[in-house]
Every structure is written in structure tokens, then in C-alpha cells.
Amino acid sequence: MRLLLRNGRVLDPASGVDDTLDVLIEDGRIARLEAKIPARGAEVADLAGLVVCPGFLDMHVHLREPGQEWKETIATGTRAAAAGGFTGVACMPNTVPVNDSRSVTESILRTAARDAVVAVYPVGCVSKGQAGEELAEMADMFEAGARAFSDDGQPVASGLLLRKALEYSRLFDVPILDHCEDSGLVAGGVVHEGDVSTRMGLRGWPGVAEDVVVQRDVLLAEYTAGRLHVAHLSTGRSADIVRRAKKAGIRVTCEATPHHLALTDEAVSGFDTNAKMNPPLRPESDRRALLKALQDGTVDAIATDHAPHHADEKNVEFSRAPFGIVGLETAVSVCLDRLVHGGTIGLPRLVELFTSGPARILGLAKGTLAPGADADVTVLDPNRRVTVDPARFRSKSANTPFAGWSLRGAPVMTLVAGRIVHDGR
Amino acid sequence: MKLRSPHLLGIEFLEPEEITAILDAAETFAEISTREIKKVPTLRGKTVVNFFVEPSTRTRSSFELAEKRLSADSLNFSTSTSSLVKGETLLDTARNLEAMAPDFIVIRHSEPGAPHFLARHCRSSVINAGDGAHEHPTQALLDAFTMRRRGRRFPGLRVAIVGDILHSRVARSNVLLLTRMGADVTVCGPPTLLPRGIERLGCRATHRMEEAIEGADVVMMLRVQLERMRAGFFPTLREYARLFGLDGARLRLAAPDALVMHPGPINRGVEIMGDVADGAASVILEQVTNGVAVRMAVLYLLAGGAERETAA
């Protein structure tokens, strides 16, 4: 099986390539990258005017299977990923049951082998039952295929537990992904605490409730020499903490979501439950600080925190609606439009944030088009105009605040191990 | 005069002219309440559902009386929050209410935005009778009406609102209404009970009661609830009363003819001392009386609402 991608602009920040090249794929791997490669019987895709990138990775996705298949399944979630330009997703362990053991990790991977159209990297629980008390069997899960550990959905509330997790995970050098939130300080908050919460009479979720945990986690990462990854960074202060920690040589990485980069808490005006997420949308000052953190390298990856919920679950009073929005099918367009065309970062940096950035954090041999690498490829049309239409999502859920947005730039083709899993050219 | 929206969801959406129109209409209805026969046939044949998901005897009674005096048929549909959590969703309740084809739904709910939710899903006119800590527009309107009937003019009127601003829909609606009408509003409470960015609504904020009250033309006290003490917003009711209770000595700092207001029910000896609540400056019971007239005015004006504008 040979496939030749012709005339595209090949953009692979990991190997420093940015040129109009042909890409020859053989047996699921990148065979050659050259100016003119003769077809010689290979299937040819002409990608003139398009950008050929390493496969995009989303390191923060809730696939909901097992246990909440009315929201999403591995089959639908990975199809949404493929349509959104992603070739691999890391799935969070807050399923039912939670992924806190080898058997659940294996079960997810078995289902993925059968149903998934993109790669699935399970994230295991930090604690047994995600209860925040005792360490889960990380080594078992690692051997089964888990590539990171997290109690996401919940913070690792206990400093002692986090310390142990950071220490224990050094056995296999995987990161602990923390959802940084001091639940006591959040105190039932549902939107950012500030002008909007005050105006709307909604309980506030202050930025400082994230910051204190990010700071604690960074100090523990320093103390333990473990690897910390801060999930969905949402405040300028947290970005500062991570920036300083990196400068001090502490092993910390972080991710930001497209929605925190593109929206502010004003989006909840009108009590739109599709703008309710955790951490909440922040004010413009925080959004700007996150953009700066994208530019200066503080942020390592963009991840969607894809959190599907059934329409009925969201169609309730604001405070009662579950947190979270879907992101897989909007992320790349939102980022191309707002970040690249918006002038915050260049396309190479964006590609890095979606490819080598998350690959490095998860320790995956992915995120590059270097010869020999797996032929996971994302093809972008940076100028295609798209209108977000939730009715056409592959995801089972449509809870997005971007419905109706007209965006410039879109993923148009996705290849996993040399196989075309989505072709929207 | 016609209100632009078929709903009254909050002061947020009212223009000053609309506020004035409601207060003007309320004058007429206040007169009706002084008659032998306190009833007019204006809304005969209209159905009003009073949908109260949070207990409230006085607001519901006030609406009920307003509806009866306008000859509307009212139906009380009360349910506790807990049964809603266990049972049907607000969406299904809304659909059930809608199936009864009411002309109005008056909703009191513990969740901010519940009236807005209802308005999105129902054809009836929705009136917000208090949604969580968000808005309580008819309360702010009746407060303004009470000030106006007492001869106060809004431009430059100095109003102090004292108490638990954080959890108070009365405070929010009053700040919005009074600042929109040109009044000079100061909110005051312990730092733990002043929401962030409250000044952005157009008022001033202070933690010192004396500063808030000094020279005020109107002193509006808010009810403080025991559960706030349990949640740690202040140490004890005793200390709260000492710092933020309105007594005669503090009231003397206000303008000589200052009005004392309270949305009720009052906690005597906590946020307001008995002698002040019963004193000459207090218009607390007038607020209750005026509430009926203002709610009649709202129902009357919404009955000719924008939704049906094209019928002619």
C-alpha cells in the first residue's frame, strides 16, 4: 500500500521542515520527503494549496466509554477526532467504572482496537476509584498502555497523594496531569468570579482557586522531581507560575484549550449552558495572558478537554447543567482563525502545539513526519471558510458554544498509519 | 406605551422610559386599591400561573392579589426545589405549564436564569419573581415606586443599600434600576458579602456603614440569613448586627428626611432595630402595599405585549 501526497506545503516543526514537498507513504510509515517523487503505481493525492502536517494529537479528551455511551463512545469520539484533524487522542479516566486498573485500561484499548479510527492513549487514574486517597496501580496500567495519570474531572486534592503520585510515576517517567482546582475555594462556583458572575448572580469560581493549586503542584514537582502537567490552564497567574517554574528547571508542562483562548466569560451571558465549563471561561485579561503564554512557549500543547454531554443534560437551569463542551470538531478551525489569522502565533507554532508538544508530554514517538515515523498526517486548508454546524458533528453530542461561528481555516484530511480516516477535501 | 419585551425577566432589559411607564401605570392601580371595590375587569379571561419553586409567601401573595384585582384567573403551582431535582426537569415542567395555555407565568426559582430558560421554551409572558441571586425586578420597581410616591426624584438621589449584597437579587435589581434612573447608589456590607466588580454595575461600594449612610436620602436594608453565618461569611449575627445593623444613631447620619426601606421579612435586632423599623422614617409597609399596584401595572402593560403587536 503506497500513497503519495503531492505538492502540499509540508510543515513539520519537529524536524524543521517547511517546504513544498511530496510525501511518500509506504506500509503505514513515512518513506520519503522530497521535492518531486514519481508515483510509480502509488495512489496520488494532490494537495496543492494545502498544508501537510504531522498528525494532530489531542491529549485531553473524554470519550465517555465505558459507562456513559449516551454522551459519546470510542467509535463516535474517534470519528469526531478524525473529522477534526486529530490522529490520536488521550482519553481521561473518569469513565464508569473509572480507569484505575489494568483491566479497564485493557478493555478501553480492546474497544479502541475494534471501534476506533484514530489512536487512543488511555490516561489512568492517579488514585483508586478516583477517590483521591490511595495510589492506583500505575505500573500495571502503564504496562497495559496508559501514557499518563490523572484524576481529571477532579483535582488531586491531597498534597500528600500528589507527592506520592509524582514520586511513584518516576518509575516510568510519565506525567501526572492535574486538574488544578481548590474545591473549597471554588465553593460551588459555576462561572468565573468577576463582573459576569456578579451581574448574573451566579456563583463565582475564582481564578485564584486554580492558581493556588498550580503553585502547590509546581512546588511538589520541584520537591519530588516528578513530572507535572497542568491541564487546561485558564488564568494569567497560573501561566506566570508555570513560566517561572520552567525557568527554574522544574519538570512542568501545561496545556490550554481552544475555548479559553477564544472566548471570555461574557459568553455565558444569556445563561448559555454550552458556555459552562470547568475551569470556567475567564475574562479578557486572562485570555490575553494565555495568548502570551502560547507565544513565549509557556504553553506546551493545545488540548480540547472534549467533554460531550447529552442535549437533555445541558438543557436545564445554568447552575444544574454539567460542565464541559465538545471540542474535537471545532478546535483546529477555531485555532486557525483566532490564533493564526488573528495574528497571535504563526502556523508552525500552532502545528507544534498540536503535534510535537503533546507527543513529548505523553512520551509518544509521534508528532513528526520524519522518514520512518508512523504515517499519521493532518492536512489543513488554512483558508477554507467553514461554519460550525453541530448538526453535522460526528460526535454524539453537540454541546458547543461555537455553533454558527464562521471560521477561516479547517482540517481537510486525516491519515492514521497511512490510511485515510477522513477526507473532506 | 408598550413594553418592548413580552417578558419581564430583569431590570437589565428595561429602558428608563419603560421603567417610568410602569411606575406611571402603578399610580392608577394604587388608586384602585383604595376603592371600595378593589377590582377592575382588565385581565378578565386571562390566566396567570404563579410558579413558585422557592418558598415565598409575600411575593406570591402580592402577585396573587394583583392578579385578582385585575380579574385574571390565577393558579398557584408550587413545588419544592428538591422534588424538581428528583423528578421532572424544568424543561418538562415548562412544557406542562405551557400545555395549560396560561397568558402569564410568574416564576420564583432558586436558580439564576430560570425565568430566561422558561421564556425560551414558553409562549406565555414570563415574569421573574426572583431568580436566585440574580434579579427581582418587581421588587426594585416597587421600591422605586415607593420612593417616588414619597416625593423623591431619582436624579442625584442618594441611596444606600446595606447588607448581604452578594446573595441579594433585590440589591442587583435595585442597583440596576436606580443607577439607570440617575440615582447615586452605594452598596455596603462586609467584604465577604460584597461581590467582585459590583462597582461595574454603576454603584459605589464600601465596607463602612457610616460612610454609606452619611447624607443618604434612602437607606435600604437587606435581610441577612442565618445560613450565611454557617457558611462563614461572618462570625456571628451579633457581630454582624453591631457592624451593619441600622439603629437610631446610625440613621441620624442620613439625610433628615431619609426613608428607611426593607424588602422583608425583617430580622428585628439584626439588620434593623425595632425602633427604626417602626419609626417615622420607615416605609417598609408602604412597600408591601405598593407591591400590589406595581405588579398590577406590570401585568397590565405586558398584556399588550410586543409579541401580539402585529395582530392589528
Next chain:
Amino acid sequence: MPAPERVRVMDAAEIDRALTRIAHEIVERNKSIEGLRLVGIRNRGVPLAQRLAGKLAGIGGCPVPVGVLDINLYRDDVGQGTDRPVLRRTEIPFDVEGAGIVLVDDVLYTGRTIRAALAGLVDLGRPRHIQLAVLVDRGHRELPIRADFVGKNLPTARAEQVEVRLQETDGADEVVIVKPREAKAAPARKRTGKPRGRRR
């Protein structure tokens, strides 16, 4: 659409004469003006009632109290797409109970305004009797109502509008028929509160 034709049918002197005649008829009908009360229907019934009261006082030798009635709360078209007129207060400074009342309005047309006024009046008490005085009766009744005292009977087409303008409210005394130029013009709708005068 061409400008409508305006035909003046009463001038100030005619209006005054009509009111004088009505005042005499009221006295004649009621034998005495003692216990008689006038109630003007907002808006233009009010100055008419005041003028009548002045004339009655002159004839009968004692003052006749005048009340003001706002009928908007008694209208039968609430919520039917009509503009909400500005609500004004009803101000009746006497006890309606047992009183002999003359209701005063400018134009009698469908009778719906008078029906609303009657409903409004009886809510205030049980008068001994209610009579009706109008400056103009233009016909086209939709309810079984007639006036006891009429200044001028004015045959009109439904498509026409009758505009009463008074010194107190409009700066001049006159009654005008406004005829649409086009035969197919929409039927006249009752409109109130127009700044130019009450068109009916």
C-alpha cells in the same frame, strides 16, 4: 396615498351653542341640578364636562361637581394588539353611591367606550341613575347604547374619522370629518390619545 379631505362640521360657536342647549336639556330632564354630578371620560370628555358644569351652575345657581374617568382598565380589547394608551388616574371627588350622574364624552360611535365607562362607574358605587351627554353622535353603534343628550347628530361613513378638537387639549374648538380620498381605504379604527385630536 393622497392627503385625506378634511371637512369642518362645527366651529367654536356651534360647539358652545350645542353645550348650552345640552345644559338646558339636562336641567329640564332632571328638574333640579341638586345632587347632579358630571363625569367626563378621558380625554376630551373632561373639558366638555367642565364647560357643561359651568353652564349648569349658571342656570341652576349651584356648583356641579365634575369627576374624571379613565376607562382603559375597562376596555374589552386589552391584549388585542391595540397600543397601550397611557394610563391616567380616575379622579371622582364625590360619592357615586346614590348620585345622579351625567357621563360626558366627545363622540359616541360604537358604544364600547360608554360600556367600559358604565362598568367603571358602577365599580365605584351604585348611582341613582346614569345619563349620557355627547357632543357628537356619529352612528354605527355596536352595542345597545344611546345618548340622552346630543350636541349634533353626524351621519358618517365608517371609513371616515371624526376629529373633535378642543381649546383645552388641542388649542382650538372645532369638529372635523376626515374623509379618506380612496374609496377602498381601510375602515376607521378607534384611536385614542392622538395629539391632533380624538379621531373616531
